[in-house]
Amino acid sequence: xxxxxxxxLNAWYGDKHVLKNINLExxxxxxxxxxxxxxxxxxxxxxxxNRLLELNxxxxxxxxxxxxxxxxxxxxxxxxxVRRQFGMVFQIPNPFPHLSIYDNVAIGPRxxxxxxxxxxxxxxxxxxxxxxxxxxxxKNDLKKPASMLSGGQQQRLCIARALALKPKIILMDEPTAxxxxxxxxxxxxxxxxxxxxxxIVIVTHNPQQAARVSxxxxxxxxxxxxxxxxxxxxxxxxxxxxxxxxxxGKIG
Amino acid sequence: MNRRRLEEKIMLGVxxxxxxxxxxxxxxxxxxxxxxxxxxxxxxxxxxxxxPPISGGxxxxxxxxxxxxxxxxxxxxxxxxxxxxxxxxLSEYSHTKLAQYTQMFLQIMVEFPTIIIGLFAYSVxxxxxxxxxxxxxxxALSIVIIPYIAxxxxxxxxxxxxxxxxxxxSLGLSYPKVYLRVLLSTAxxxxxxxxxxxxxxxxxxxxPLLLTILGTTFTYFEGLDQPINAIPxxxxxxxxxxYERWHQVAWGASAVLLTIILTIFIISRLVVKEVxx
Ligand SMILES: Nc1ncnc2c1ncn2[C@@H]1O[C@H](COP(=O)(O)OP(=O)(O)O)[C@@H](O)[C@H]1O
Ligand SMILES: [Mg+2]
Numbered sequence: 001x002x003x004x005x006x007x008x009l010n011a012w013y014g015d016k017h018v019l020k021n022i023n024l025e026x027x028x029x030x031x032x033x034x035x036x037x038x039x040x041x042x043x044x045x046x047x048x049x050n051r052l053l054e055l056n057x058x059x060x061x062x063x064x065x066x067x068x069x070x071x072x073x074x075x076x077x078x079x080x081x082v083r084r085q086f087g088m089v090f091q092i093p094n095p096f097p098h099l100s101i102y103d104n105v106a107i108g109p110r111x112x113x114x115x116x117x118x119x120x121x122x123x124x125x126x127x128x129x130x131x132x133x134x135x136x137x138x139k140n141d142l143k144k145p146a147s148m149l150s151g152g153q154q155q156r157l158c159i160a161r162a163l164a165l166k167p168k169i170i171l172m173d174e175p176t177a178x179x180x181x182x183x184x185x186x187x188x189x190x191x192x193x194x195x196x197x198x199x200i201v202i203v204t205h206n207p208q209q210a211a212r213v214s215x216x217x218x219x220x221x222x223x224x225x226x227x228x229x230x231x232x233x234x235x236x237x238x239x240x241x242x243x244x245x246x247x248x249g250k251i252g
Numbered sequence: 253m254n255r256r257r258l259e260e261k262i263m264l265g266v267x268x269x270x271x272x273x274x275x276x277x278x279x280x281x282x283x284x285x286x287x288x289x290x291x292x293x294x295x296x297x298x299x300x301x302x303x304p305p306i307s308g309g310x311x312x313x314x315x316x317x318x319x320x321x322x323x324x325x326x327x328x329x330x331x332x333x334x335x336x337x338x339x340x341x342l343s344e345y346s347h348t349k350l351a352q353y354t355q356m357f358l359q360i361m362v363e364f365p366t367i368i369i370g371l372f373a374y375s376v377x378x379x380x381x382x383x384x385x386x387x388x389x390x391x392a393l394s395i396v397i398i399p400y401i402a403x404x405x406x407x408x409x410x411x412x413x414x415x416x417x418x419x420x421x422s423l424g425l426s427y428p429k430v431y432l433r434v435l436l437s438t439a440x441x442x443x444x445x446x447x448x449x450x451x452x453x454x455x456x457x458x459x460p461l462l463l464t465i466l467g468t469t470f471t472y473f474e475g476l477d478q479p480i481n482a483i484p485x486x487x488x489x490x491x492x493x494x495y496e497r498w499h500q501v502a503w504g505a506s507a508v509l510l511t512i513i514l515t516i517f518i519i520s521r522l523v524v525k526e527v528x529x
Contacts, residue, residue, distance in 0.1 A: 052422055057347045084424035094415040098438055107434065108423040158419075165423060 001069055003028045003169060003199050004049065009063035011044050011053065018044050020223045022063070026169070026216075031191055031200045033214035033231070035207055037251055041223045042203040043091075046171045049201075050086035051079055067168060084112065087162030087170040091177050093154035095146035095161065102142040104157055105129060108165045124164055132160035133190050152183025159190065170194070172202045176209070188213050207247045211235050219243045221251075282514075285506045292504030302469050302486075305495040313505045318472045319465070319480035320455060320512075322386065326476075327393035327454040332447050335398045339405025339446070340431060346410075355406070358399040369395050370460035377464070384466035387476040392460035397450035404449060408442025409435065441523050448520035452513050458484035483509045 002025035011019035018041045026032045034042050047053040049065050051072060065072045072082045095104045105125045108114075115121045125142075129135040134156040138149070146157055155175055162170055172191070176184035191200055191213055204210050210217050211231060218228040219242070227234060227243045238244040245251050296312055303311025338354065345351045373392035378384055412435055420434040436443065461467070466479035467489055473480055483505050490502035 050422065052418060055418065055421060080424040080426055082424075083422055086422075088418075088422040090415055090418065092415050094413070094419045096416065096419065096434065096438065108425075111423070111425055111429050111433065161419075161423070 002026055003068065004201075005064075005066040005069075006049070007064045007066075009045075009048060009065060010061070011041070011048050012060045013044075013056070014058045018223050019048065022225050024218060024225060024228060026199065026201060028199050029195060029197075030215040031195050031202060031213050033210035033217040034201065034203045034220055035210040035217060035246070036205065036220035037246070038205050040220045042205070042220055043173050045220065046088070046173050046201065046203055050083050050088060050171060052083065052088065054079075080112075084108075084165050085168045087159075087165060087167035089155065089158050089162055089170065089172040089175045091174040093151055093158055093178065095149070095154050095157045097145065097147040099146060100143050101138050101146050101149070101157060104146045105160045105164045108161060112165070114165070125160075128160040128164040129157075131163050131194070132156045133186065133193075134160055150183070152179050152186060155179060155183070155187060156190065159187075159194075167198075169199045169201065172200060174203055174205065177205075207235075207249070211247075219246060221246070282510065285503070285510050289503035289505075289507030289510075292500050293507050297504055298508070302490070302501055303497055305493070305498060311497075311501060313483060313486060313501060313508065315468060315470065315472045316481040316483045316486035316505065317508065319386070319468075320482045320484075320509075322473060322480065323390050323393055323461075323465070323482055324451055324454045326387075326390035327397060328447060328451050330390065331394035331397040331450055331454070332401055334394070335401025335446070335450065336405050336443065338398065338402040340409055342402060342406040343409035344431070355403075358402050361395075361399040362403070365459070366392075366396050366457055367459040367462070370463040373460065374463040381477065383477065384464060384479040385477045386465055386473070386480040389461050389465035389480070389482065390476075392464050393454040393457060396457055396460055397453050400453055401446045401450040404446030405443055408439040408446060411442060412438050444523050445520045448516050448523070452516040452520075455512055455516065456484060456509065458488050461485045462488075483512075 004024075004026040006022055006024040006026075009019055009022040009024075010017065022045065034045060036042055044053065044059075048061050049072070053059045053061060061073070067082075067085050070077070096107070099107065102125055105128050106121055109124055110121060115124060126135060129138065134153060137153060138157075141148075146154060149157060159170075159175075176187050179187065188209070191202065194200060195215075202210075202213065214231045216229065217231045217234050219226045219234070219240075221242055227238060227240045229239075234243060235247055238247060242251070292310070297310070298312060298317055299314045300309070300312030301314060303309055338358070342351050342355050342358075346355075370392050373388045373395070377388035377391055409431075416438060417430070417435065420430040425434065461482050461484065465482060465485065467481045467485040468479045469481065471478075471480075487502045487505050487509065490498040490505070493499070
């Protein structure tokens with residue numbers, strides 16, 4: 001069974017139909033890229049998976065998203081549980097600026113009651129920061145506000161914050177779009193490291209990035225899923241004409 | 253210098269002058285109140301009963317000060333709680349009709365003559381009890397400050413970037429945790445400022461108290477169901493009296509009231525300044 005199974009997923013903002021009958025399976029322990037030009041619905045698709053889309057009162061969703069076989073849209077399910085299964089990293093690094101570096105990572109497990117005591121929390125924070133390649137840079141500044149970090153460090157802090165909840169999958173919405181090339185490549189390296197233990201879905205409008213980091217790739221265009229497959233396959237022998245034009249840079 | 257330049261200069265000069273003129277009253281008031289009133293203020297002035305009108309000691313404004321503090325505290329707690337949650341609702345449910353109408357009503361309420369709010373409190377809390385009482389005053393003041401607090405709390409929450417809200421929800425936190433813990437700590441300065449503005453308003457209002465608390469002169473506090481006094485009301489009553497001695501008390505009380513309001517105002521400024529860091 002794939003980790004995530006999406007079937008007949010549709011989404012609207014008001015009357016605007018932005019995701020059109022998406023069917024997609026995301027296998028385990030891989031990097032799965034969702035690529036497509038700006039405005040094609042990539043961010044919406046990610047937010048439909050962890051139900052963050054519901055924060056927008058105009059958004060409507062139909063269809064099914066399953067994680068480990070559990071339907072996240074089932075009536076019986078606790079939405080906070082759903083969101084904890086998906087760690088999320090955003091396009092603009094968004095640590096809580098007034099909280100310390102430590103608290104940014106600790107806040108999730110602490111408020112969700114996932115740790116028993118302070119030392120367990122300390123350990124978890126350290127573990128997450130190490131996993132996010134940030135520990136060595138911040139270990140002496142844990143009490144300082146997150147706003148003092150550079151953009152790349154803030155993004156890795158956000159990755160640590162997501163990891164601290166021990167999610168089943170990590171969703172990254174153009175995580176490097178607002179970073180300089182050095183910081184961006186550091187994030188890409190980190191993703192390759194993380195896929196040993198995690199499944200990562202990365203949204204990108206940049207086909208080169210998808211080619212560099214992903215094992216599987218889906219091409220989304222105007223709300224429709226045009227093509228899905230192994231990255232090497234999609235980039236060398238795309239089935240669909242649109243995909244071919246996109247990967248050589250003629251769309252977007 | 254060409255003509256356009258000259259015109260611009262003159263225009264700027266006129267505007268600046270008008271700006272200065274409009275700021276004159278506030279300084280004139282502050283200087284006037286302190287020069288007339290500060291000389292009567294002492295520790296005993298803050299504690300003692302008012303003097304008898306003709307003979308006796310200097311007296312003070314103890315009951316009115318105690319009353320004001322109680323009324324400000326109570327109004328801030330009641331009005332603050334209701335105003336806070338209303339503001340939060342206005343910010344987070346701004347797409348609903350209810351929120352839109354509520355906001356419109358609150359904006360009208362800001363402009364409401366406060367004597368009418370006092371009259372309302374009189375009819376629901378004084379007339380039925382057949383007694384002027386402290387709670388009616390606090391109730392009226394709460395109603396006066398709710399719109400100020402609600403509208404400012406709304407602004408505070410509106411100013412939180414959407415991406416932080418998404419971050420908080422993505423951690424699987426419940427609504428109360430997101431809004432009352434994570435985001436409140438982001439918006440806390442705005443919220444604090446809202447409460448301080450409410451406090452200053454509650455401390456300075458006279459009209460809502462005229463018909464609710466009566467204004468006792470010789471008791472500090474006897475219970476929320478009993479009359480009390482407040483500084484603005486004391487100023488009003490004493491300034492209108494024919495006694496020179498009471499006029500002096502009114503001046504001193506004005507200096508105290510102004511100090512309370514200015515202190516709240518300065519605190520709120522300091523709070524706001526820190527937001528920008
Ligand atoms: N909050 C919103 N309200 C209305 N329309 C939106 C909203 N967010 C996105 N859209 C529209 O939905 C479409 C898909 O947006 P999005 O998922 O953000 O695309 P992408 O992430 O691929 O750039 C776009 O046409 C966009 O204009
Ligand atoms: Mg997007």
